[in-house]
Amino acid sequence: MTDPVPRALPRPSPAQRWLALVLVSVAMFGNYYVYDAFGPVVDLLREQEGFTYDQISMVFSAYSVAAVVVLLIGGYVIDRWGTKRSIALFAAICLAAAALMASTARFETMLAGRFLLGIGAEPLIVAATAALAKWFKGKELSFAFGINLSIARLGSASADWSTSFASGLYANWQDPLWLATGVATVGLTAAMLYWMVEARLEGRVDLGEAAATDRLELKGMYAFSASYWYIVGLCVVFYSTVFPFRAFAIDYFQQAHGLARETAGMLSSLLPVAAIIVTPLFGLWVDRVGRRSLFMAIGSLAMLPLFLLVTYAPPGPDIPMPFTDGTRVPLTLLVVMLMLGGVFSLIPAVMWPAVAYIVRESRLGSAYSMMTLCQQVGVALVPLVVGRFNTAFGAGPEHPAGYAPGMWFYTALAALGLLFSYLLWRAESGPAAHGLEYPSGEKPA
Structure with missing residues (x-):
């Protein structure tokens, strides 16, 4: 008597793939919005809180310093935790960074918040790429990547547009950054929903293996x-x-x-x-x-x-x-x-x-x-x-x-x-x- 051959799992349906794409892209939208939300309040920090251009430039640079650290560490966390947990973790770090920067105009706190954003945002991009590779491998992968990047960059454009649609918030430096924190909350919510979707479909559909994260x-x-x-x-x-x-x-x-x-x-x-x-x-x-x-x-x-x-x-x-x-x-x-x-x-x-x-x-x-x-x-x-x-x-x-x-x-x-x-x-x-x-x-x- 032979053991029955296990039946191959079906690939995700189009609706399941596009739902995953939307949720991952909204998480990325929040990431990009927070990154670019600092630029429109530069003059307010200088006028209201006495920031110098040297301090402003150091806050900007802190993100890239953190990104270098993350790149040297490599994709260890993503490999160990998997994409669904990693996306939620890094989206939560981005939210914490946004809230930290909005909480006070103290220079050291701003610097720490921007550094924390770099720690969360760069791995979030890698984890999102790995996740989409699982869902869309052999199925409109390049198109899915393009849609993901377009939605993410809408976050950057929206941060600039906030000077118009949220102009009432720009009476002070803090309210626009709290708005960015709210957008980051939406991104984290999307990341948590993605976690639930992937966890629910594990064992029901063939998601294959995530693409290996790039290591330096x-x-x-x-x-x-x-x-x-x-x-x-x-x-x-x-x-x-x-x-x-x-x-x-x-x-x-x-x-x-x-x-x-x-x-x-x-x-x-x-x-x-x-x-x-x-x-x-x-x-x-x-x-x-x-x-x-x-x-x-x-x-x-x-x-x-x-x-x-x-x-x-x-x-x-x-x-x-x-x-x-x-x-x-x-x-x-x-x-x-x-x-x-x-x-x-x-x-x-x-x-x-x-x-x-x-x-x-x-x-x-x-x-x-x-x-x-x-x-x-x-x-x-x-x-x-x-x-x-x-x-x-x-x-x-x-x-x-x-x-x-x-x-x-x-x-x-x-x-x-x-x-x-x-x-x-x-x-x-x-x-x-x-x-x-x-x-x-x-x-x-």
Whole structure:
């Protein structure tokens, strides 16, 4: 007598998959909202609580310092606890960080809250990626990842839009951060519901195994090609330019250009909105035409003059901003932010997938982890430099020219990015090319 063959479990139904996607994405929305909720209250902390630009920049940088620590630790907690517990745990840490920052204007507390946010937010992104890989493996995985990222970036845009839809809260610095805490509570609720959904379906459907979390392996880094390190260099200077500029953007538009908070918030939101809409389109286009290193160079070249234009070019006439109820902004600022939004969409759409063409599959985890680690180091350091410039040169509404040294520093970083992209294009146009310039990523024989 033979034992009966166990019946294979069915894969999750479409409704179950999309429910999991929505819950995980709402948890990510809360994470992104809290990250970007600090920018709109920078001027209030300076005016009402006496924060300096040096202190503000250290609060921003604390997140990236924590991210570096988490990347060095690796995915141990996620591997040990599983995705459903990990998502809930890290969402709870994000909520605690948001509440800590909203509780008091004491500098040390703000610093600790931002550091705690980095401890929770970065692993939450990894855990969410691993969870979606289980539910959607072989079923619209790339599309699911795209939807997840779009919903998450709506959190960033919503934090900027809060200057309009929650303008009444901006009489003080604290209420907008309590709003962010409320959004983080919604994210934690979604994470707990996801835990319940996955636990309920375990043993009923085949969820397979979660994708292995990327671990940073320092050994063997020397084996990566020059093209890989050129991409890493571009990644570091690109994100170290865009993220700190965006962090200070609302305050900068208010102080240096005299915009109202609501207008400055809408202008700043063009970056994440552009990324939501245009990044997938750029990705599809480049897959069809190739020329990856060339497009990275074009994006770097387009970014080079933007920070000087926003500093020195005449503002031009006020014109209605697209997709608003008639909000008017200076023409030069609108053009610069639209161009920066295009660059923010183009370079990431080409840069991250390009690594998969030049690093063998068995090393991709280490390659992406090293790239992210270097990126976070840059994002941690640059705000400190810009904050020091703003303080040293007396930047403020009485002295808008004090912001110029920081803008020159961003321009120098953009020039360095152009150099890295040129070196990559030259390497990928020679005999040792990896096929980045061809539509399929495969060099013809």
